[in-house]
Amino acid sequence: MPEGYEEQLVERLRRRDEAAFNELVRLYQGRVYRVVLRMLGDEAEAEDLAQEVFVTVFKSIDQFRGESKLSTWLYRVAINHAKNRLKYMKRRARGSHQEFDEVGDREGIESASMNTSHQIARPDQTLEARETEGIIQLALRDLSDEQRELVVLRDVQQLTYEEIQEVTGLVPGTVKSRLHRARLALVEKVRRLQHGERTPPETE
């Protein structure tokens, strides 16, 4: 990205320049989509939510003070949206939770891996890799929202600790210690899933 490009883009966005906004969406839609997809685990929800993220950015660009990179601010908006959507989805699913669990138990790990590989089509990978990815995605879904956020940002999106600090508002030491706890929780969830057990999702 050429030097000064981001500042110019933000300036144009503040003037509600539609061409600038189109550029922004084209430039960042993949990254925003991937982070919300990993947070939500559902392709259709992720596409809809990624659009909402950009609508919010369009409306709220004046709140971006330029203290962080634009991409970091976008991640923050995306993560906040994803957490709100997860809360909404949990409320909506609460009524049918029992039924969901029964289906999950019946179909086990296979359904989880197939479900994920359906959501994120990866024809070039081996079946084993897809199953592993499916298990990790399912285990991610069972983490608390805060833990999932940290693992997704660091281990999947590969943000630096400083960027995660800017996205989450946590101090660097806290990011590292909470991330470690989240990783250990992920290890535990994956281990249980590999042994055919399902654990209830972490409560907030």
Add this chain to the structure above:
Amino acid sequence: MTPDEARELFPDALDGTLTAAQQQAFDAALAEHPELEAEWAELRDLMSETAAMADADAAVAPSVDLLRGVQTKLRRRSGGRFYRDRFSRDVGRGAQMWPLVAATVMLLVLGTAWYILHFAQELAP
């Protein structure tokens, strides 16, 4: 180094930021405590699988271009102020009155026709 001390180094070991002395002590602790080595291997393997997932993630894209959906939402929510569609832009606000004008003219024509026919019948011998 005790197993707990070694566990505290797991994050830095994953990041590859241990000093040479720390790395040496860490490796010695792993060699000395098989259960610690197993814990470390499980975490390290999962993180490398997650990293592989991250590499593959770069190719993951939405099934549709999100821009169109974003534009539609913005147009609707701004009441047409942003991202007006081509028709609205081409015809302009004044031209949006045409359906109303056409309906009014149509009513006048029908009303006049009815009036003429009505009186034509009354005046007929």
